[in-house]
Amino acid sequence: MLWSGATTAILLRSRGTEGEVRVAITTRPSAPGGGASGAPAGPAAGRGTAWAEGVERLRAAATTEPGRLRIIGAVLAALVLLFGVVAVWEISGRVTAAEDVVGRSQPLSADAASIYRSLADADTASSSGFLAGAQEPREVRQRYEKDMANASRLLVSAAANTGAGGESRKEIALLGEQLPRYTGLIEQARANNRQGLPLGGAYLRYANEQMSTVLLPAAQRLYEAETGRLYTDYDEARGWPLAATGAGVLALAALVWAQRRNYLLTHRVFNHGLLAATAATAVVLLWLTVGQTVARSGLGEARADGQESLKVLNDARIASLQARANENLTLIARGAVLAEDKKSDKYDVDYAKNMKQLDAGLARALELADDASGRDPVAKAVAGVAQWKQRHAAARESDVRGDYELALPQVIGGKGQKDSSGASFDTVDASLEQAVAHEQKQFTLAARGGLGALGGLVTGAAVLAVVGAGAALLGIGRRLSEYR
Amino acid sequence: MRIRRTRAERADRLRRAAGRLRGWGGVSAMAAACAMTAAAVLLPLAHSSPGTGHHPAVVSDPASVDAAPFTLTDTCQDPEASLRPSALDGPTIERIRKAGKLVAGVDQNSFKWGYRNPDGHLDGFDIDLVKAIAKDILGNEEAVIYRAIPTSQRIPALQEGRVDIVVRTMTINCKRLEDVAFSTAYFEAGQQVLAPKGSPITGYDASLKGRRICTAAGSTAEAALKSQGYGAVPVSVPNQLDCLVRLQLGEVDGIITDNALAAGQAAQDPSVQLVGAPFTREFYGVAMNKGASDLVRRVNKVLENYRAGGDQSPWATSYRKHFEDVLPKAAVPPAPKYREG
Known part of the structure; x- marks a missing residue:
């Protein structure tokens, strides 16, 4: 911009000198003293600086038409080149940001969500396994192990991919410290439980407390920090390239002015060179506008339809996992821990709270779902939650009645118990997983589309700007050759 | 072994009482309450401080033993005194006979008292007592439906008739006596x-x-x-x-x-x-519905037999089985106290 401002100033100055020279010529005969016009020239020449010399030379050149044409040609070429440079600079910034969205910050945000979910899932699996005691099914244990492996692996990769940015780093360090502690507590719980010691239940409750008060909040903050970075990249990618647009309009205006001047002086309508320069500039400007518009809408769609849905679905999934863990813990703690009202069971109260979050999350996800394949799994999850609540109420009733032997299979399932609340939870979890996968796909598709719209624009703008500048010089050159 | 135990309710009650006092606007009342509590806690310490070799094996008359702390919240005389034992059948016993099963509210997370052993069955000192009661009433110690109830459900479960008896390390105190009936004490803790x-x-x-x-x-x-x-x-x-x-x-x-x-x-x-020595005393009893006086008398009769026999009594056998290595060896059950009416 600075450069274009300077060139504009030169342009105006050259016009000014033309006028001044004319005045000087017309006034010379009538005022022999030459006081008015001679006075300002005197001190300028006296300084003898390079700048003044340059201005003087320009002024001298501007007195003749070929001189003026040379100046105009140089300015036009400079403006077109400037446009190209600014466009390349601004667009490549946006391409980088859009590439970051697709290839870096979104995967990191998805990884953080996966860490968050794995931790909540591990906590749920460990409590399910605990309830089954020595008969802990192999799949439940495997699920726990897989969750832990996944969380550890993703933490390492998150540590490697996260810049020195304080927030995420802090959370990753905290998670790295606390995860082994948590697994230690879980193993103690298992060991005690297998010996039939109620102490195992106390260890499990302690582990769950660590999970829900330290690990999960840290994982949530990590997820939010990464998602925040993703949104920053979005905003960068979606920002309108104002400088490039301005430079493009200016170059185009200058080209039009030059051709109009040319037409007025020579009555020739077309100058091929200038016409080509105008076409090249217009193409770049149009390409820039259309490309950026398409990219913006693609990224906007990725954010609105993909990322926002992903966030809501992830939160709902965490709520469902925590509700399930609390449902299990209600059976494990057996009223050993009371809620704040000193009457109700803490885990039962927490379960109800999580279920409420789950309901709200699913309702929001249904609102956000924009197509049938996005809506179907969410609707299935909603139905699953209704069934889960029903079965939970039945199991809870048995439990409160004191019929633990009946309540346990109603919650964790077992031989001949197909309609456990655990089975409903599994339906909900599977549906949500499907919904998350769908939204992730939608996101990637839309974001890649947006990124694709900017493809080739950088190279195109650079080449066309050089061609345009060359054409402008050629066009002016043709006019100049008429003076030889 | 001289033990006394006061449960959360007492502290709760104390706190509520304090809250009421505060409501009436007395910082001085609070101070007085604090002083009283402190005195109550400190007093018995003089008696039960370690090193004095203070270790009475039997406590026959709780009223005569050193003043225990936290008793100030108990408003009634001798809460652990229960109805005289009797083997006569009443309406409650009839109902249980008809059902063919005794419904017992127990704990399943209290190791050695009421817990699930590794093969999944309920076991413990409280469970042994439930079996003895079932055997006496129904002739079969397995004729029991166990209901695992949390602490907060003990009294509601009895009041709503969901269980016939609660044997769940439940302390006898005056406040609970307003809602349920207790047998004589079967254990003394502190x-x-x-x-x-x-x-x-x-x-x-x-x-x-x-x-x-x-x-x-x-x-x-x-x-x-x-x-x-x-x-x-x-x-x-x-x-x-x-x-x-x-x-x-x-x-x-x-x-x-x-x-x-x-x-x-x-x-x-x-x-x-x-x-060290226990510094409070409290008694565990079998809780029953307030109206089931025939059952209370029957359980007291069961307890009489349960205690009898010195070293070889069912009580001592169960005690040895569960607390061999962790509680004093020469313990005996607390002597029963009765009231008329």
Whole structure:
């Protein structure tokens, strides 16, 4: 911009000198003293600086038409080149940001969500396994192990991919410290439980407390920090390239002015060179506008339809996992821990709270779902939650009645118990997983589309700007050759 | 063994009473209450401080024993006095006979009292007593439907008739007597300190200074530490068993809890032991519906037989079976106290 401002100033100055020279010529005969016009020239020449010399030379050149044409040609070429440079600079910034969205910050945000979910899932699996005691099914244990492996692996990769940015780093360090502690507590719980010691239940409750008060909040903050970075990249990618647009309009205006001047002086309508320069500039400007518009809408769609849905679905999934863990813990703690009202069971109260979050999350996800394949799994999850609540109420009733032997299979399932609340939870979890996968796909598709719209624009703008500048010089050159 | 235990309700009650006083606008009333509590806690300490060899094996008349702390919230005389035993059948016994099963409310997370052993069956001192009652009424100790009920459900379950009896380390006190009926006492417990073997902690005394001591939130132990802490750093957790977790993880140095429950903790971790003497006394009883006086008399009769036989009594056999290594060996059941009417 600075450069274009300077060139504009030169342009105006050259016009000014033309006028001044004319005045000087017309006034010379009538005022022999030459006081008015001679006075300002005197001190300028006296300084003898390079700048003044340059201005003087320009002024001298501007007195003749070929001189003026040379100046105009140089300015036009400079403006077109400037446009190209600014466009390349601004667009490549946006391409980088859009590439970051697709290839870096979104995967990191998805990884953080996966860490968050794995931790909540591990906590749920460990409590399910605990309830089954020595008969802990192999799949439940495997699920726990897989969750832990996944969380550890993703933490390492998150540590490697996260810049020195304080927030995420802090959370990753905290998670790295606390995860082994948590697994230690879980193993103690298992060991005690297998010996039939109620102490195992106390260890499990302690582990769950660590999970829900330290690990999960840290994982949530990590997820939010990464998602925040993703949104920053979005905003960068979606920002309108104002400088490039301005430079493009200016170059185009200058080209039009030059051709109009040319037409007025020579009555020739077309100058091929200038016409080509105008076409090249217009193409770049149009390409820039259309490309950026398409990219913006693609990224906007990725954010609105993909990322926002992903966030809501992830939160709902965490709520469902925590509700399930609390449902299990209600059976494990057996009223050993009371809620704040000193009457109700803490885990039962927490379960109800999580279920409420789950309901709200699913309702929001249904609102956000924009197509049938996005809506179907969410609707299935909603139905699953209704069934889960029903079965939970039945199991809870048995439990409160004191019929633990009946309540346990109603919650964790077992031989001949197909309609456990655990089975409903599994339906909900599977549906949500499907919904998350769908939204992730939608996101990637839309974001890649947006990124694709900017493809080739950088190279195109650079080449066309050089061609345009060359054409402008050629066009002016043709006019100049008429003076030889 | 001289034990006394006061449960969370008492502390709760104390707090509520304090709240009411505050409502009436008395800082002085609060101060008076504090002074009273402090006095109540401090008084018996003079009697039960360690080193005095104070260890009565039998407590025949609770009223004559050293004044115990936290009794100020008990408003009635001799709460542990129950109806005279009788084998006569009444409407409640008839109903149980007809159903063919005794419905018993028990704990399943209290090690050595009522818990699930590794093969999944309920076991413990309380469970043995339930079996003895079932055998007497129905002739079969297996004719029981066990209902695992949480602490907060003990009284509602009885009042709503969901269970016939509650045998669940339940302390007899005046407040509960307003809602349910109790049998005579079948166990005597008290607050005591639990510490790792080799720990410099010697009991509820100055050796607690600077130590992190764990208690369950709302428990008598927590109230005791608050009024006389001996410089201990109190740590509060939701449940007494959580204290053992913290102790094993090195987050606390000692635990104060009811010694009956502490016995369960020591049984789960042989590296901890009870130290010093118990500094409160309280009695466990079988709770029943307030209207079931025939059942109360019947259970008292069962308890008479359960206690009889000295070393070879069912009580002593069950005691040995469950508390062999963790509670004093030469313990005997508390003597029954009766009231008329």
